[in-house]
Amino acid sequence: DMKVTQMPRYLIKRMGENVLLECGQDMSHETMYWYRQDPGLGLQLIYISYDVDSNSEGDIPKGYRVSRKKREHFSLILDSAKTNQTSVYFCASSSRQGANSDYTFGSGTRLLVI
Amino acid sequence: KTQVEQSPQSLVVRQGENCVLQCNYSVTPDNHLRWFKQDTGKGLVSLTVLVHENDKTSNGRYSATLDKDAKHSTLHITATLLDDTATYICVVGDRGSALGRLHFGAGTQLIVIP
Numbered sequence: 001d002m003k004v005t006q007m008p009r010y011l012i013k014r015m016g017e018n019v020l021l022e023c024g025q026d027m028s029h030e031t032m033y034w035y036r037q038d039p040g041l042g043l044q045l046i047y048i049s050y051d052v053d054s055n056s057e058g059d060i061p062k063g064y065r066v067s068r069k070k071r072e073h074f075s076l077i078l079d080s081a082k083t084n085q086t087s088v089y090f091c092a093s094s095s096r097q098g099a100n101s102d103y104t105f106g107s108g109t110r111l112l113v114i
Numbered sequence: 115k116t117q118v119e120q121s122p123q124s125l126v127v128r129q130g131e132n133c134v135l136q137c138n139y140s141v142t143p144d145n146h147l148r149w150f151k152q153d154t155g156k157g158l159v160s161l162t163v164l165v166h167e168n169d170k171t172s173n174g175r176y177s178a179t180l181d182k183d184a185k186h187s188t189l190h191i192t193a194t195l196l197d198d199t200a201t202y203i204c205v206v207g208d209r210g211s212a213l214g215r216l217h218f219g220a221g222t223q224l225i226v227i228p
Contacts, residue, residue, distance in 0.1 A: 042218030
């Protein structure tokens with residue numbers, strides 16, 4: 001069963017703590033994404049990775065960094081979490097671009113920063 | 115500025131009724147448009163993709179149309195079931211290449227009641 005797996009599903013952190021969100025996929029997709037979803041807003045792209053060590057900023061990269069050392073694994077790191085980073089974070093992957101892409105999303109990580 | 119607007123924001127229908135969800139966008143270029151279904155607490159699952167002017171697609175009880183001139187799409191759900199309760203998200207891709215970005219609407223929350 002092809003899927004994107006996110007860990008953990010739920011996370012509570014204090015302001016200033018470091019946060020690591022992990023994402024794995026078993027489809028050998030080249031491209032992986034990190035989005036955040038906030039109430040009343042569409043998903044916003046944080047970072048995109050085109051392959052191992054080939055990462056680009058999305059629309060809202062400030063306060064985040066990523067790591068992709070293996071094709072199947074893509075991490076999102078928050079150094080010194082802030083309360084406005086409370087959100088639901090989604091990881092996704094795709095093997096192609098455009099209309100033929102087979103975008104696959106994880107189930108999300110719900111992060112609360114207090 | 116929001117480039118993908120969905121209406122209505124929320125909708126309640128009785129099981130067995132039909133419903134129509136709307137998506138208007140200003141994304142340019144508009145390479146393709148996708149409709150996703152997001153169950154509560156889950157990731158996004160693709161329902162259909164539209165590419166060409168006046169495209170029409172059908173996927174079981176889901177059917178969609180695209181008018182690229184008007185930059186408008188509709189998602190029709192026929193004979194709704196309780197399991198159709200979810201948020202439906204309209205997404206516009208601006209290119210068919212690796213440089214393409216997805217632009218997400220905020221979604222229409224559909225509730226199907228017995």
